[in-house]
Amino acid sequence: MLNKTFEPAETERRLYALWENNKVFSAEPTSSKKPFTIMIPPPNVTGTLHMGHALTMTLQDTLIRWKRMQGFDTLWQPGTDHAGIATQMVVERSLATENTTRQALGRDAFTQRVWQWKEESGGGITQQLRRLGASLDWPRERFTMDEGLSRAVKEVFVTLYRQGLIYRDRRLVNWDPVFRSAISDLEVESKDVAGHLWYIRYPVEGEGEQTITVATTRPETMLGDVAVAVHPEDERYAGLIGKSVRLPLTGRLIPIVADTYSDPEKGTGAVKITPAHDFNDFEVGRRHNLSMLSVLDEEARVTLDEIDADLATVPGLADPAFVRSLIGLPRDKARKAIVDELETLGWLEKIEPHRHQVPHAERGGAVIEPRLTTQWYCDAGKLAGPAIEAVTSGKINFIPKQWENTFFAWMRDIQPWCISRQLWWGHRIPAWYGPDGEVFVAHDAETAHALATKHYGTETELTQDEDVLDTWFSSGLWPFSTLGWPDQTPELARYYPTDVLVTGFDIIFFWVARMIMMGQHFMKDVPFRDVFIHGLVRDEHGQKMSKSKGNGIDPLELIDAYGADAMRFTICSLTGIGRDVKLGRKKVEDYRAFVTKLWNAARFCEMNGVKAVEGFDPHSVQSAVGKWIITEVSQAVSEATQALQVYRFDEYALTCYRFVWNRFCDWFLELAKPIFASDNQQESDEIRHVAAYVLGQILRLLQPVMPFVTDDLWHAFGFGPEGSLIAQAWPQPIVLDGAQDGLAECDQMIRLISEIRTVRSEMNVPPSQKAPVFLKDAAPETVARAERWQEAIGRMARVTHVAALTGEVPKGSAQAVLDEATLIIPLEGLIDISAEQERLKKELAKAEDEIGKTEKKLANENFVTRAKPEIVQEMRERLTAQQGECTRLKAALLRIA
Secondary structure (H helix, E strand, O other), X not given: OOOOOOOHHHHHHHHHHHHHHOOOOOOOOOOOOOEEEEEOOOXXXXXXXXXXXXHHHHHHHHHHXXXXXXXXXXXXXXXXXXXXXXXXXXXXXXHHOOOOOHHHHOHHHHHHHHHHHHHHOOOHHXXXXXXXXXXXXXXXXXXXXXXXXHHHHHHHHHHHHHOOOEEEEEEEXXXXXXXXXXXXXXXXXXXXXXXXXXXXXXXXXOOOOOEEEEEEOOHHHHHHOOEEEEOOOOHHHOOOOOOEEEOOEOXXXXXXXXXXXXXXXXXXXXXXXXXXXXXXXXXXXXXXXXXXXXXXXXXXXXXXXXXXXXXXXXXXXXXXHHHHHOXXXXXXHHHHHHHHHHHHHOOEXXXXXXXXXXXXXXXXXXXXXXXXXEEEEEOHHHHXXXXXXXXXXXXXXXXXXXXXXXXXXXXXXXXXXXXXXXXXXXXXXXXXXOOOOOEEEOOOHHHHHHHHHHHHOXXXXXXXXXXXXXXXXXXXXXXXXXXXXXXXXXXXXXXXOEEEEEEEHHHHHHHHHHHHHHHHHHHOOOOEEEEEEEOOEEOOOOOEOOOOOOOOOOHHHHHXXXXXXXXHHHHXXXXXXXXXXEOOHHHHHHHHHHHHHHHHHHHHHHHOOOOOOOOOOHHHOOOHHHHHHHHHHHHHHHHHHHHHHOOOHHHHHHHHHHHHHHHHHHHHHHHXXXXXXXXXXHHHHHHHHHHHHHHHHHHHHHOOOOHHHHHHHHHHOOOOOOOOHHHOOOOOOOOOOOHHHHHHHHHHHHHHHHHHHHHHHHOOOOOOOOEEEEEXXXXXXXXXXXXXXXXXXXXXXXXXXXXXXXXXXXXXXXXXXXXXXXXXXXXXXXXXXXXXXXHHHHHHHHHHHHHHHHHXXXXXXXXXXXXXXXXXXXXXXXXXXHHHHHHHHHHHHHHOO
């Protein structure tokens, strides 16, 4: 016998271990099945499961389990990313507790320490994915720095270098002064900060007392100013273009240039240009061929290495001694000293409070410094062309389609990709330098030395580049490097290209685009056919989850509290095309009730003798209710299959929910109760067989999203051994002879019972009070059906009997229309009809008043413009609900008019 309640924790541990030990998740490369492949977005080896992971992995697992049941050879490729900066940060923090640093250890010892951490503590997220029920092919697990993937990375780097698509260049990068490394845009988080605008006067050379005032948020970088820019059409400065100003503090002469970057509407309309410390200024500097002077070092401390020779002594304007006193100061202290000196010298005009966006390192929180450095770059522009063509030609489909526009916007304006990082943990760049700086790129040191010997004519000592590659470089190869490339393996031939990528929109450019570029270039084919882009997981109010807001939810806590099935089903039910997922504990709790409903329905079936029947043929069913429920489950199978085919996870989940809760539990099992208890053995056996068949269909239908409870019930009812549901065939819809007659009969009776229930509810008829129901103007067949279903109607609708109306409509009756007939429900003596009419009128007036208030607010353009979009949407949804309630109340009044 089934337990009274489903115990998810024990079931999840037992079943997952059974599945994994029996290798039921494994791909079958030598089988004749058609392959279906999904590549996991590799989580960081340092990571822990968060709701974003839970969303992505649940959707992927639902697809994989579904395709496995459809008879495909499924490969869901697992693995983790070495996550350069994140992992290095974890290990450096560990070293700090031991009062040491990576510099003290040295590079080799430090990297060994990271590998040790990885083996002992890394990869915890893969265990957490098992808690979620993810059916990944674990024996094929890869790591972006394992031997095979490292070989692929070197092959790609060397090839692109030889093709001229990888090169070194001196450009601005996002620089983390704590880690002392370039970082990607994805690792930068802009924060709104309360700061200041400092207005500084620069004296115009040769124009007496005339000055030009610039407004800046960063006075500490003015030491590296190389120009002042004004808009070419700004009449205020037309006579100054081409002249020079004397830079306060340093005394250096810099030109006034005309450039459209300067906005006449902002600040003073004149801006200082510091190309080595600002991305916009860098572009201005390139347009005007200006020098680029760095005045902050790798730790964001003042350095004068590039400007010391230009320092001049100008009384009241510049003092080299003061400027040199800034050497080594952190930028914030240098800022204060510079502002104080400018004020003392009289060049500070004013200070204004100013809120602005300041870039911070996502990991560590350091304020990012735009820094001019020599780095390795990949010519993304050349690689972008074939990637763009792959999407425009339809080889790759974005779902929803509008994300193609985001992809195109990024790709058509793509900049050179900085691929080097000043870290110790990662793929070390395979480049070696000779004593004169000549670079030799090769797969290994031996080959590099051979190239150097050929170049110099003698054996020469080389030094390997200290930098490592951007993490996205190796993860961009993921779809083919995990399958054995550069070797031409059977897996590569069978599983590439993959079928679908499931991911969030935030990494379309950083990961999705790079995989497409690399796949097109090295495999001459796209890495995947479909890209399903899901939204963000937000809290129930639509707010982005974050630690600072305290509104985040730990998926493992949800699993502990409600079970993996409930959380997975909640995620699927909330994942629509093109919308974010609003998730709260209450939602998961509500859907746990669905798991409980299924369990209780199964227990009811078990208590009534329902069990698997070998060889049962649904086409042999004779009863109307049997044909009806088989037809209904076939319709649910069709709708669920169609929903999954187009990635409508919400429609799949809700189709299952509606059928199980409404059709199977609320109607079929209720209609089956008297049949189970009937003395007619043939009829009761048939309904038991039908119940078993439909329950089996339900369990197979729900297995992709609720794998644990469905497998537990599958085994309990004798459908197959424990753990075997995962390998069963996906259900197929069937058409029964004469099904329409059974469908019409059951449908009419269900609607009849529902109408009676509605009237009783609207009129506040107590459940204990029963009344007859008369059918007015009903066709003979309708009357005959109602009489055949007397027992069910009486029990489910609290009715004494149903009969055709033979006389006048009884006084005080409520009426409802059902097809050609009118239902007459006498209420005299059951309720106070006048009081109910008054109650309904008051509720209607209140509902109409609420509608008026809501419509007035939504008609106020000022309110709609200023209010948060989610509040406006909530109000529109409330208006729709209020209008529905108003319609219901009007109908109720008409029933007893």
